[in-house]
Amino acid sequence: xxxxxxxxxxxxxxxVARLRADGHDVMGxxxxxxxxxxxxxxxxxDFGQTLDAFxxxxxxHHGLDALVHLAAIPVNGLVPDAATFxxxxxxxxxxxxxxxxxxxxxxxxxxxxxxxxxxxxxAPPALPVDETYTRxxxxxxxxxxxxxxxxxxxxxxxxxxxxxxxxxxNVVAEDxxxxxxxxxxxxxxxxxxxxxVDARDGARAIALALAAAQPGFEVYNVAAPESGSRIPSxxxxxxxxxxxxxADDLGEYESLMSTRKIRExxxxxxxHDWR
Numbered sequence: 373x374x375x376x377x378x379x380x381x382x383x384x385x386x387x388v389a390r391l392r393a394d395g396h397d398v399m400g401x402x403x404x405x406x407x408x409x410x411x412x413x414x415x416x417x418d419f420g421q422t423l424d425a426f427x428x429x430x431x432x433h434h435g436l437d438a439l440v441h442l443a444a445i446p447v448n449g450l451v452p453d454a455a456t457f458x459x460x461x462x463x464x465x466x467x468x469x470x471x472x473x474x475x476x477x478x479x480x481x482x483x484x485x486x487x488x489x490x491x492x493x494x495a496p497p498a499l500p501v502d503e504t505y506t507r508x509x510x511x512x513x514x515x516x517x518x519x520x521x522x523x524x525x526x527x528x529x530x531x532x533x534x535x536x537x538x539x540x541x542n543v544v545a546e547d548x549x550x551x552x553x554x555x556x557x558x559x560x561x562x563x564x565x566x567x568x569v570d571a572r573d574g575a576r577a578i579a580l581a582l583a584a585a586q587p588g589f590e591v592y593n594v595a596a597p598e599s600g601s602r603i604p605s606x607x608x609x610x611x612x613x614x615x616x617x618x619a620d621d622l623g624e625y626e627s628l629m630s631t632r633k634i635r636e637x638x639x640x641x642x643x644h645d646w647r
Contacts, residue, residue: 373397375426375436377416377467378443380405383543383574387440390575399433401425416443416463423470438478440578441467448512457511464519468526478585480578483520483537485629486513491563495613500630501565503591527589534585541567541595541629543574552646555602562612565628566599570644580638592634596642598625
C-alpha cells in the first residue's frame with residue numbers, strides 16, 4: 373500500500389492514477405477527495421491525525437509500505453507569506469516524522485524549482501541549473517529548502533530508510549497546454565528557466581523514484597527535457613543571463629533546468645511534449 377498526501381491536487385491526482393495503473397494499492401490523504409475506500413480525509417497539520425492515518429485506518433488500510441508526500445500550499449500569495457512557510461514545513465515534518473514512527477522506510481517528497489533560485493532575479497552559477505544549486509528567494513522556497521534539510525537528517529534515523537526529494541518545476545495538466553501559445557515570446561517562462569512538466573510525466577518520475585529507492589537521501593530535478601519555448605536554449609541563456617557559463621553540450625532546446633541526473637540515474641524521459 374502506497375500513501376499519497378495531497379492526493380487531491382494536480383500532481384496528486386496524476387500520481388494516484390499512475391500508481392494504480394502500475395498495479396499498486398494506493399491510499400490518498402488530503403482535506404478533500406473522492407468518497408470511497410481509496411481516500412481518507414486527514415488534516416496533516418495535526419501530527420496525531422497524520423500518525424494515526426499512516427499506521428492504519430479502519431476499513432481503508434492496515435499500514436503503508438511507502439509514502440509519497442505532495443501536500444502543501446502550492447505557491448506564495450494564497451495566504452500570507454509566513455503562513456505559507458509555517459503550514460508547509462509543519463505538514464512536511466508531520467508527514468516525515470510520522471512515517472519514521474510508523475516504520476515507513478521508502479518516501480518520495482515533492483520539492484521545487486523554488487529551492488534553486490526561482491524566479492532567478494539573480495543569475496545562477498551555470499546553465500543548465502543542476503541539483504547542486506540551492507537558493508530560496510521566498511517563503512515557499514525557504515520551506516522547500518528546510519524540508520530537504522529535514523529529510524537529509526531524518527533519513528539517518530532508521531536503518532534502510534530512503535527519502536527522494538523531487539524538485540518539480542511548473543506542473544501542467546493535460547488541459548492546460550493553451551499557455552504554450554506564448555512560446556515565441558522571449559520572456560515566456562523566464563522565471564522558470566523555460567521549464568515545465570506535464571503532470572502525467574511528473575507522476576512517472578514519482579513512480580520511477582519509488583521503484584529505484586535506495587537507502588539514503590537523494591535530490592532530482594523533474595522537468596520536461598526540452599523547454600517550453602520555441603527559442604533555442606543557448607539564445608535564451610544569453611538573453612536572460614548574459615555572461616553565465618553554459619554547458620558546451622547543451623541541446624538546441626534543452627531545458628535550462630537540468631534533467632540530466634534523473635535521466636541518467638532513473639531513466640526518466642518525458643512522454644508528453646507541448647510541441
